[in-house]
Amino acid sequence: MDAFFYNMEHIMMEERKETLVELKHIHKEFPGVKVLEDISVAFYPGEVHVLLGENGAGKSTIIKIISGIYQPDKGEVLIEGQSGAKNIREAQQRGISVIHQELSVIEDLKVYENVFLGREEKKSGFLNKEKMIAECKRILDEMDVAIDPRSPVYKLSNGEKQMVEIARAVSQNSKLVIMDEPTSSLSDHEVQSLFRVIRQLKKDNVAVIYISHRLKEILEMGDMLTVLRDGMKIATVPVSTVTEQKMVEMMVGREISQFYYKAKAPENKELVLEVKNLCSKNHFKNVSFQLYKGEVLGVAGLIGAGRTELMRAIFGADSYDSGEVFLYGESLKGLQPKEIIKKGMGLIPEDRRGQGLLLEKTVRENTSLASLKENSHSGFIDFSWEKREAISYIDKLRIKTPSDSAIIKNLSGGNQQKVVIAKWLLAKSKILIMDEPTRGIDVNAKAEIYELMKNFVEEGGSIILVSSELPEVLGCSNRIMVMREGYVTGFLDSAEATEENVMLFASKGNEEVVYE
Amino acid sequence: MNKKNGGISKVLKGENTMLLFAVALFAVCLLFVPRFATGGNIKNILIQISINALIACGMTFTILSDGIDLSVGSVAAIAGVAGASLIKTMPNASVPMSILIILLTSLVIGTVCGALNGFCIAKLNVPPFIATMAMMNVARGLAYVFTDAKPVFGLPESFGFIGLRELGIIPVSVILMVFIIFLSYIILTKTCYGRYIYAVGSNKEVAKLTGINVDQVRFSVYVISGILSALAGLVLASKLQNGQATAAVGYELNAIAAVAMGGTSMSGGRGGIPQTVIGLIVIGIINNALSLLGVSAYWQTVAMGVIILIAVVIDQARK
């Protein structure tokens, strides 16, 4: 079969001439890990080339090599026939722009300042702010996102930040735009805006490298597909020749029989969490809902709908103006996360690097952090317990790491996410709020996480699942709450939940607010 | 200009509490401190903050870039000593000549010291605190070695132009201060370079990813700080008509206090010259008022600490 793919690739290479970027026999190693082995692949103008592979397969490393962040140990990069970029600046000057996997915006700068960072408009030597603001507004309007160019970026939601980064990358008039999981925190609506942009880029004969773990997107947008497994190239094929099943097979090396795991809705409704008329100025208004034992409550909405803010408020991380939250009938008013965690709640935040993990610390230390105290001996850490549990969760969740004392920064994104989940499983939480839990996670790991979720609720836990990936919400939730601009616009149960229905609620006006 | 209007309208909306605090403090002093409200005293305050202002402008650059410069006082001292020694060899120097000497010495000494700091920080990756602390020792030590700790005095009259004379009714040192403040403000808010300083201070990694030459930015802020410190040292020498190795000890803390008090974040990326100016004014007014009130030296120290704290607490409480 591989021979078949190889031939096909060969034939197509002959048909087309000018490559924009070409990798030839690239090898890359980090201390102790071989990350890329003999990778050769070519990228052409006007083509969307998808890189696909499990977490840690080496996709981000490839794009970091193309964009001059890393130099290959062996092999060469050719950009328009010339040797590759020695640093980021050079790559940029030679027409390569990148949307990195981890959010790369400067929080303290304004939206327009971020969009034009490094290529400011000037008028007689000084910054031409008016022009940049106007231009930025135009770009954002074209992408159909309502963000004020003058707003400081730290005030935006994660999805909005992602849109800012996209705006920045696509407005550079580059020859190659690389997108490393651009949609991981976007909902359908924004994904469609992004696709419009990509189509326009194709028309302008720009090359696009696209990385995503959402297989549907790949089928919709991709032209060519390169699959990686453990740092090696499996194949390069036209997207038109594959199906979702096929992609999974190429990527994982086996078939995945079942993907979404939905637990049965609980029979007798035992109330666990109740939110009553929760309001927070600017973020959400009058939110009420119930969560029952053994259920997965999905929360859907477009970016900036206020889901993250709501979850943080429930968890005690942010204060709210009015309303109340009851956990097992007890009010949580004025409690800190510390106390709420003690009562059995856990939060898997949307921004794992900024809010979920101590990047400089080890896998072990991150795993144990939330349950350290409970397992200590009069304040002294039980090191053997810590190591035992860390190793057991590395096993259980199949976390790909050299050891339990590896610095978590060096793990691939998906594996980092699994450590966050391990942290709360170890803390024996009964209620888990999962904010975009599968962001940046590969299909295989996703399936594993869905299974974990199912087991979790079946053992009597409850989950609030906030996700921008509609199939995930639909596939895993027993009930779905839809939000729009800070309001709850509706509840759907399993039977009535379809993509169309959810989108209807997610985009309709406040006046039509419906409660269960 | 935008920003300034922004600042004022923010005050009216009660957002920029530190400016509000400065205004309130000023009003209180006007009412209760004898002779505070005289033209002469306002001039005095301006003269008194002018040296710290030059240093604090440079400090604003380094702090915004997520650094710090502890060597400012020592650089000021070594520059003062060098400039004084140089001018001493020209007993009949004219005013323009003196000014030239002052500017040249600032430029050379400031650039050398600043570039060494910048090189260690940007290229050798030494934490700014350590690198500039080392420079603080080295520059101060060299100033002592150079002068044997004796003041360099007997300088030509003309050398006092910048530190002592007035143009019309405005002291030259105050004009210089206003000019440097204005220039720093323009650089930080109206140029790409200024924007990059904020970007680097806010997030070095991301700044690097967007193609900003992070090393260059980090290097250059220390050169700027060095030059402005050296200039401050020369103004000081001009004002006191001598160059001394012991001059400007502990001035780094005064400058940092002014920068941080105004609300510039110690970890970079947020703040700016308007904030520094407010900080300078508040500290200047407090010092002046305590001295006019004849508060005893010991209590002055206490009062200074308490008032700075109150100002910052009020500012934080509003946020």
Place this chain on the structure above:
Amino acid sequence: MNKKNGGISKVLKGENTMLLFAVALFAVCLLFVPRFATGGNIKNILIQISINALIACGMTFTILSDGIDLSVGSVAAIAGVAGASLIKTMPNASVPMSILIILLTSLVIGTVCGALNGFCIAKLNVPPFIATMAMMNVARGLAYVFTDAKPVFGLPESFGFIGLRELGIIPVSVILMVFIIFLSYIILTKTCYGRYIYAVGSNKEVAKLTGINVDQVRFSVYVISGILSALAGLVLASKLQNGQATAAVGYELNAIAAVAMGGTSMSGGRGGIPQTVIGLIVIGIINNALSLLGVSAYWQTVAMGVIILIAVVIDQARK
């Protein structure tokens, strides 16, 4: 213990360059500095670093939590003055009584000053640099007011026990230093609280969302730093047999230098007591060797700066 073995094996692998540097420095001094290699001199070095060691241990806590404590010197001074004044009222105090007074005074003064710092920082959200700078002024000023800048002397013999006496051949102050270093090490590496300090210093938001009481942690490190600084102030007073308001000026920089030089990150989360100890030893050896070599005071300042820089540059270059 884990960590220590790690440290040594790292050195063997050439990873912990600063320790290597310290060892090399020690070897060079053994060979080239006359009288360096005597038991008496090693004892001297230990005595000389003991005060800074107490303060630097506290500083390690605050810096690891992403803070800083500039008030250490002033707190030491006010504690020394208070303790000396107190013991002066008991001319016939026994040794245990003196020790009790010293410990009690450290605890009370250190807790009060540290708690004020911690409150402003953790609860009122004042940047640590500003809050502790304010405390630096306030405590120093109060010490002056309290003593009128005159030393408090004529203290009972017994007061000198901690600072001057020896148990067997080991000075009591050195024993105290070793004890505090050990205690700090245990707290930071073996307890949940220590782990939380690292977590808070690495990322406050993550720590908060993981259920760590961030405010409490941030508050407490300043109390620890306050108590250790006060203790240092009392050991100093005991050693010098008097309490004076001018004591320990500028000690904050010495302590920060020791902490930062060893490799503890100024922005928190990384480093620890072993690093601080290495920093203390390197600085102690340099000071002692320069003094034994009879290098002139001015060149000592220069040399100190240069050597610190070299050490850190080598350390960075290896990374």
Place this chain on the structure above:
Amino acid sequence: GGSAAKSTSAAASEQTEKQTEKAGETEAKKEETKGEAKTIGVSLLNSTHVFYNSIQTAMEEQAKEYGWTLDVQDAAGDANKQLGQVQDFITKKVDAIVIAPTNSAGSKSMIELAEKAGIPVFTMDIASDGKPVTHVATDNKKGGQLAAEYVVNNILTEKKGNVAVITYSEIESCVDRETGFTDYLKENAPDIKVVDVQNYSGDQQKAADVMQNMLLKNDNIDVVFCVGDPAAIGALSSITAANAATKIIGYDGNPEGVAEIKKGGNWVADVAQDPAGIGKTTLEAIKKHLEGEKVDSEILIAPYIIDAKNAK
């Protein structure tokens, strides 16, 4: 005061001469006896201060003459650092130790340490609470009095007027100068009012600032007494800038002060200490002691006034 000063220093220099002669005579003998090339450890309060600098220079000259080695260290105003230096001197087995203590209290333990090691200790400038072999110093209170006398006798001869003081509140010896000055006026010329006392903390620029404020606050200041020459330099710059008539009396007798007095401007007089005298006398005392002679436990070098008449 002035005459007393001269006699003391004259006596001192006579002694020096005698000793040099004696040294010449016994040169041959000395070569046989061990320890003629002595090493003296000196810990100065603050070697970045001109005053201590002058002491150091004089000592170095004298030591050269004796063929001794001096090991001068700077305590930088820190008692703990000074203690460390004394410990290092003991390690180095110096023949004698000279301390200019950072504070009147606190050098006791250093003296005891050295005594235990059999090394004699001498103190300079600031008296110790311990018992050194000899203490050589200027009388600071006396210096303040001299300045006040000068005001009464030469400036405000009608015993009426306003004076101010720029002091250094953190340094005990400077506070002594201040009180010497104010106490003398209180007793001998109650109509001369001390209208303002401000602290300059050893920073010239701060002295300029407080002078500015004092001039603004008080309509008329006839004389300002500065407890150190750096303060006087700062004050001078503000007085010049304000075009005021305030006269300055400094303290220290540093060359830059003398230069200003010679110019005949506002800086009219200076209380001169004799740092060279202090340095020399100390070494002489050490020599005597090491040779087994008895020395006085205190040698006071009186300060004297420098004004336009005797400035050189």
